[in-house]
Amino acid sequence: MIPVFLLLWIGSAVLLVREKRAVRLIIILGVYSLISAVCFFLLAAPDIAMAEVVVSAFSTILFIVCFEKYYSNVAPDRKPRRKARAGSRLIPLAFTVILAAAVILLIPEQAPPTYLKDLYMSRFSGEIGGENAVTAIYLGYRMYDTLFEALMLLVSIVAVVHLSHHDDEAVSVETPSGVSDSNIVGVTIRVLCPVLLLLSVYLVANGHISPGGGFHGGVVAAAFFVCRYMIYGITDMRINNVLVMEKIVYLVIVVFSVYFIILGAHSYLPIPKGIFLTVMNLLLGIKVACGFFIVFYRFIAFERR
């Protein structure tokens, strides 16, 4: 079963590289991420598959918005592109093939040692609690890289906010790209939104039991705001308090994790271990949700300078 999807995966990658037009490129990228999510699932990693599905949906939205924004700027000059000589395709191709062959030869033949895996698998539910080993690891044993990953998220959000200029007054009333809101869409999305919220709470709440966790819940909550945008456009989105909130949540994450993990609070605090995991997941979820909402908002409200 796995080789079939891997072939499909390679095929979609080749298709994407050969595609010339930006419109189709974005669609094929969506297909590619979907197939790679299925491959993750087949490689026994449901957590990663779910994160990949949610995230690829989001990045496809960003691509489409970017295409719409820049397409209106780009004067379709379509100046005749110089005919690429046949040779100019071969040299890079040959170069990559040689590189690929070199790397493939370097794959270690024997399987990597698994003592670390057994170590983790045996001890994780005892020490960190919860059944989901993956969450236990990235929230318990490897708390450092989660901290810095959240910091990385914060920094890239700041970068997006900095790079995309827009003046607030100009963004007063802009319904989504001219498709007037036939109330069918409005009503259906209003019916759908609570379910979306419930799903994100479910993902965050038992991230330590079933696959799921802070990240997934956060991105689904961001999808809730995307739906809201579909109905209302950008009329009344106040973004600055979301920015501030994200910073505060990050601070709380740092304090909370430091207090718990480094000071080894497990030993003398009576609260059960699961609580720590859930709270951490919740904080991460809120942070990721704010982060993606800001990115989406900046993308939509990207005004001409």
Added chain:
Amino acid sequence: MIILLTGVWIVLRESLTVATAVVGLVLSVCCVLLSRRLIPLAKTEPVKPLRLLVYLFYLLMQIYIGGLTSIAIVLLGSHVEIVEIKTQLRNRLLRAILVNSITLVPGSVTLDLTEDTITVLWLTRKTASSEELENADELLKGKLERMLMKAQK
């Protein structure tokens, strides 16, 4: 709406204990309140839920019939028409359901819904004779709308 959401929560948690039910109830209540606050839903007239269930099963049957017909359309070839049809439904929720079910029933995709006219993209046999256009709305949404009318309180 809230009962539905608690049902969803129980199915998600895969454990039918009282605790999950209570937690589900609390969570769905605050979910609905939050989404109401963020996306205020215009007041919609009450709807008889039982009638909707019957409508749901009828819709499923209709979809399957439609699925088979559109396979025929795929094989035979088709002619695309844009048709306006009238509707008497007033309740916003029911109109949305009607429009969605028209889109679901193969052979037609709704394009627009103004006060009372629905513009529908309609796939017909090779030649769409004029009389066929007249009774288009009968064909498209006849029974569906009648059932929905009953569902209106």
Added chain:
Amino acid sequence: MTIAGEIIIAAGVIFILFGVAGLVRFKNFYARILVTAKIDTVGMMTIIIGMAVKHGLSFFSLKVLLLMAALLIVNPLASHMIARAAWSSGYKTDAQTGKVKDENKDYL
């Protein structure tokens, strides 16, 4: 129980096969969206019902049916919006203009 489920899933796959055939056969955008939207929904639904039947009455099949309900709500909404966007942005069908308008070619 499982054999019945398998048969239903096979039927669903055949449905989707027809959908793809329809997609390939029609060049006109509107005909394509009509056919694919329908057959995909019907095909996916059959597969989901097949899976539910295969697993009998358990939380798994309940979850799968939940998925089907979501599909029933979202799929028509998506095809509706796509068709509506095309229609409102002036994409003429070949019935009206005989051939797809050239400025649309630039998009696709």
Added chain:
Amino acid sequence: MAIAQIVEISSIIVFFIGFYGLITSRNIIKSIASITIMEMAVIVFFLGLGFLDGMNPPIGAAVENAADPLPQALVLTAIIIGVTVTAVNLTMLISLTRQIKSTDWDNVKNTSSE
């Protein structure tokens, strides 16, 4: 040719397909897309290490023959960061197209040289 080898080789192939796309892409969006391809390829490579057929996910303490949770935890953060990096790239692309009115790498070179 254990299943792990197949997964690793195919992920390396896809990595270099993305690499090729990055080199030869004239359209900026295509290079951003090929970066995403390379990320996914690396992630599949990570998951492919030490993967035996019929492994089931590491959920639940007592699951036997569990897949290795360590790379999965590592990779989970990588995906989220991948998207945010793409978002930053796209923002830069939009600001770029404001100046040079085209999404072609060649035009970018001309303007900078003036």
